[in-house]
Amino acid sequence: MFEFRFGVDDLATTWFAYSPLQEAVLSLRARSGTTTYPEQQPWIARWQPAYRTLDTTLLEALVTPRRWVPDFLTPRPPGPHPDFAAELAVLAATDLRTVRADVLAAYAGDGSPPPPVLRTLLDDPATLLARVVDVLHAYWTRCLAPAWWPRARSVLEADIAHRGRILSEHGAEALFADLDHRLSWRGGVLRLHDPDPTVQALGTTIEVAGRGMVLMPTLFALGAQTDITQGGPPLLTYPARGKATMAENLSAVPVPASPLANLIGAPRARLLTLLTAPASTTELAHRLGVTPGAVNRHLTALTAAGLLTRTRHGRSVLYTRTPLGTSLTTAG
Incomplete structure (x- = not known):
């Protein structure tokens, strides 16, 4: 279990954001989860001709068999409504030691070895990072940006507008209860209960300590998740309200x-x-x-x-x- 301890002013500095880069990376989960993300399957079928022109071996290696992704692929968004190109520039500047460590950590947590394309490139993380940036840019440009992203962005923005009203009208307890059943709020402490034993083993207590929290809706999560490995405020992602309308x-x-x-x-x-x-x-x-x-x-x-x-x-x-x-x- 993760516990986030909020001070008096921490809710005032908690903010919502969405990330086109995160949605692009996590959308790769839907290719192997046809029953998990049924609302995305018509879009995937529409992309297929363009998708086949990409480096699909590398793209699909970015998601482990249990659909984990290396943390460096989803950096903190620089603001509430970031541009994909700006986020890709942040990704391109990732420390090379982080690239290698995050790939190994994702597959170790999954319990499976990295596929050959990653094993070949792990000793040359600069080339790996450059190829990842290039293939994600191509994937975004050819598959996501023309029609899928405008629709997805509307769903994410509608979710944030709804959550803002819940917070202003009913307070933090109602907000977090509405985000996901894994979350509970009591006495200034937000608790996240993840059913995955591997994630449970990482559970800890985090003092928000004036940093606030970033709350991010996503179309590609089955429940609330956190990332406390990066710098900055704690990050909490949760399933976007209305994601089924994508279909x-x-x-x-x-x-x-x-x-x-x-x-x-x-x-x-x-x-x-x-x-x-x-x-x-x-x-x-x-x-x-x-x-x-x-x-x-x-x-x-x-x-x-x-x-x-x-x-x-x-x-x-x-x-x-x-x-x-x-x-x-x-x-x-």
Whole structure:
């Protein structure tokens, strides 16, 4: 068990972030976990032609059989909404001793030897790091950035907006209880119970001591996890709320009640029904299979009518139903 002891001011310096680099690295887990991450499988099928053009042997070696990854691949994000290129530059500057040590530690914790491609490169960590940076850049550019990341970013930003409201309206205990069942909060102490015996053996008590904590949603975790090996504030990742919506398409969108469609039109009624959680124009366009411009016109009209509110979060504008909008979707 991990215990994080918070001082009086530590919650005030706790902040949320997401990491495109972390999501890219952890997305490799979904290739071997077809039943674990079912919402990602349609995306993986779409990427397959581009993925086959990459150094797939090295990419797949970055995830152990039990889906652990070397810690150096997921450095602390430099801010709440980092750019992938900026994070990749941080990765490229990793101390070479850390690269080698983290690869060996990941496979040792997994209980399996590194595959041949890594064993060959471990004695030349500079070449290993350069190849890893290059292949992750190619993977991001060819597979993730065009369509998957805009959708994923919307889900992550919607999660953070929701958690911020929980914290402001109900306090820390409600926030941590809502993040994951592995977490509990009592008397200024946050406890993380991980079912993995290997992780349990690493359990310790951490004094937050004025550093705050970084809370990071991810699409590729089955429960809350921590990383206390890097410098800076303690880091806690947790499963993003709404990650299942990554698999949604037009056929999965609920058909609005006829009275609502008759009142405001079928496209706007569908959007209003769909907004059970905050979402951006880009995410809604992907989920509906239409252009962002078409969605934006309807969102503008619904906002002007008092049925939605809009809030800027990072690079996205998130739309949320107002109480009036919610009452209309449930009235029929």
